[in-house]
Amino acid sequence: MSHPALQIEALSVTLPTARGIVHAVRNVNLAIAAGEMLALVGESGCGKSVTAQAIMGLLPDSARTHAHTALFNKQPLLTGKYQKNIAMIFQNPMATFNPVLTIGYQIAEPLRLLHGYSRKDAEHETVRLLERMQIADARQKSLRYAHEFSGGMLQRAAIAMALACKPELLIADEPTTALDVSTQAEVMALLTELRVEKNLSMLFITHDLGLVSHHADRIAVMYAGEIIETASTSSVLDNPAHPYTRALLAALPIRHSNARLAALEGSPPDLRFPPPACAFAERCAKAMPICIQQSPPVVEQHHAARCWLHNTGHTHE
Amino acid sequence: MRPVVGCTIRGTHMNKLLRIEKLVKHFGHGKKAVTVLNHVDLDIHAGEIVGLAGESGSGKSTLARCIAGLHSYDSGAVYFQDALLPKKFSAVDFCQQAKKLQMIFQDPLSSLNPRLTIGDILLEPLRLNSDLSAEMQEQLAIQWLQRMSLKSSDLSRYPHSFSGGQLQRIGIARALIRQPQLLICDEPISALDVSVQAQIINLLKDLRDELGLTLLFIGHDLAMMRYLCDRVAVMHQGEIVEQGCTTDVLEHPQHAYTRKLVNSSPIFL
Known part of the structure; x- marks a missing residue:
């Protein structure tokens, strides 16, 4: 090394x-x-x-x-x-999100607070991030709440939220333990892709x-x-x-x-x-x-x- | 679908312990009704370990709970030793069926009453229905604890003071103390560490051989199922899409969903 x-x-x-x-x-x-x-x-x-x-x-x-x-x-x-x-994703995606705020709001939060995005720019970036996470119909989905997402989708949204911090180190604490085998494979593939893409x-x-x-x-x-x-x-x-x-x-x-x-x-x-x-x-x-x-x-x-x-x-x- | 033949079945040949025919189960009523089990057919022979694989929401646990009488079902039939089980269990049905069929669950801590000692937990099924004297009952509980590699002094301790693997073994002891014929294991190792998983799997396998138990093992770890199960059935959206010998199904999956499941399994498959 x-x-x-x-x-x-x-x-x-x-x-x-x-x-x-x-x-x-x-x-x-x-x-x-x-x-x-x-x-x-x-x-x-x-x-x-x-x-x-x-x-x-x-x-x-x-x-x-x-x-x-x-x-x-x-x-x-x-x-x-x-x-x-440094950003982190956790084991239980359901507990990662605040249940009374929309997913989009929560992903936009670090963009606005840490990186000074305007509300509109943050919204655009949020949709782009969700799309990158292979979430279909991202604009609509960003207005939804955590309970309306499936476990795998929610974990992908949690990764989007972590990436919104623009981290150089991502800590993933058992991110797939709560997921099914097939969803686990999707999340792992996504994490590996992102790692290469963003170094x-x-x-x-x-x-x-x-x-x-x-x-x-x-x-x-x-x-x-x-x-x-x-x-x-x-x-x-x-x-x-x-x-x-x-x-x-x-x-x-x-x-x-x-x-x-x-x-x-x-x-x-x-x-x-x-x-x-x-x-x-x-x-x-x-x-x-x-x-x-x-x-x-x-x-x-x-x-x-x-x-x-x-x-x-x-x-x- | 793959025909369910050509598979050597352990133990008593072709002796069907459990027969499920065209089982249908809905949740909800009217327009909002969701079909959770859609014409499920499954046979379990005495002495074999049958795996039930599939993702969350595919209906695995609902099927198990219908068999155990924890859910009522809408149509179809469940035969246990050729006796038709009622669609909805009465208290008497529960008492009778509990002697023959028991269940262990995913989270060992939440499946044990935190306010009862291990002794009370193990003795409760005996107290409710047994002609053994109190002394014999306690002897039996101690024997089971020792079989589970626990100490007889653990009888007076509470669930919170045990580790996950120990709790799961206590759950198994509670389930088996009445000597049921069928043990339903609903993801019994998903919440445990890898090294502890191996302990539980070895234990289940040993108990099957010692007691001639029949096991329905629900899980999503295909590598572990390959090791443990004689046959597997794969569930997807309330239907069994494929069933057969473990090696056949996992080596040469016919259904697209089984292939997807096999391909997404991480290792050693």
């Missing part, structure tokens, strides 16, 4: 709750180049959404965020200010390794608040280095195979008391004595894995 647009080093987020302080994100490094799509993959509760919200500045005031470096296009992040050049950087959050295999350039796998493996998509899928990534892949049904699915037993650690060493050691079939004593080193390479098995730094078998 030449020069990453998004550069985050040693990001940590703690969230105070009634039952103790949760160490939701621990020492996370992320880098995304212009026009690149990085998929952040992990189970629920592993900290992927909190990472995204930290970048966006959407965390509650009580959250403590700390990072060694946090830059986007050389502008500092985590300043508590609104990030003009958008994308941080794509999901728990579905299958979904990102066709679309992402690189994959970062997150577990218990840490990124445990980062590499190009093909490298992660073909040669997963971390036992957790292997377990995730083994849990997927494979074509022409009736072999029993390898379910991962146990549950992730309680992040109020994060384990001092490897967080996965407890569930890992290959755990060694050192795994519960010392945190594994992060080897920054083409294929980085945070695991004692790869201490030599050589990750491919």
Whole structure:
């Protein structure tokens, strides 16, 4: 990677709750180049959404965020200010829109407030954006309300709203989880098109390794608040280095195979008391004595894995 | 449509547990009526796992709910073990049918009463209709919990303190404690993480083999259906557009809609 647009080093987020302080994100490094799509993959509760919200500045005031470096296009992040050049789409498109305002009004809002469009220009741009999202009869549709849209159409309108911010980085937080398989394919195709067209950087959050295999350039796998493996998509899928990534892949049904699915037993650690060493050691079939004593080193390479098995730094078998 | 033959059926051959004939269901009345199920025909044989695929709004869940008596239907017939089920269930029908047919749902948390302990949740079906003594009932509940890899001490805990996968297993235990013959699974893994999905799918498969259960599995993850189901039926706009052996349907889809569904599945298909 030449020069990453998004550069985050040693990001940590703690969230105070009634039952103790949760160490939701621990020492996370992320880098995304212009026009690149990085998929952040992990189970629920592993900290992927909190990472995204930290970048966006959407965390509650009580959250403590700390990072060694946090830059986007050389502008500092985590300043508590609104990030003009970053936009986000969310899992549930129904909750993304205000139910009492028209879709068109809400898409035009960032155009008028952030980019100083007149009401008329904003209207034109809104219709154009909706058309770009392959929404038929866009002018009429822009006067409709969220409940009159189907899930897939609404998610496309949400992408239009995100694009109205004219972002350079688009964060997509499980944007297709609530959609059908066929609609999911449409939304993914659209996102990929837009990424190429506008040279958008994308941080794509999901728990579905299958979904990102066709679309992402690189994959970062997150577990218990840490990124445990980062590499190009093909490298992660073909040669997963971390036992957790292997377990995730083994849990997927494979074509022409009736072999029993390898379910991962146990549950992730309680992040109020994060384990001092490897967080996965407890569930890992290959755990060694050192795994519960010392945190594994992060080897920054083409294929980085945070695991004692790869201490030599050589990750491919 | 593809003829429903040439498919080796597991378990008892050609023993139809459930027979659905020309089932029609409307929602609403008069001009506003919407046809949700349009002449649906589907057979489920004892011991097999039948998948029901299709997008939201295609009528999968409505069909399941008609079979379970949670919706009344307008015309057609549903036979369970050759006995015609009434179009609209009375309270007595529910009691009788609940012994033979149970359901698990997509969202495990909202399908369990938050104010009951796991013990109460599991024992309720037994208390309502069982000749077992209270002690035996509790023994049975504990056995089921252990079969679901939970601890007997979990009996006194409430649903909110469990993870999604654990809750889904509790839902399965509740459904199976009365030993029904047919288990309807309405998207039981859609709300779960990939690693947990595998646990639930393995569990369902094991239970089928152990108990000789018959499963109707509703979902939209075709890769998982290929793995789990003996036969699949594809629903589109209230009609079953294609049904047959899982591999036949998914490898050589005949209907345009099935092809679209197969093509939009992300991976490993």
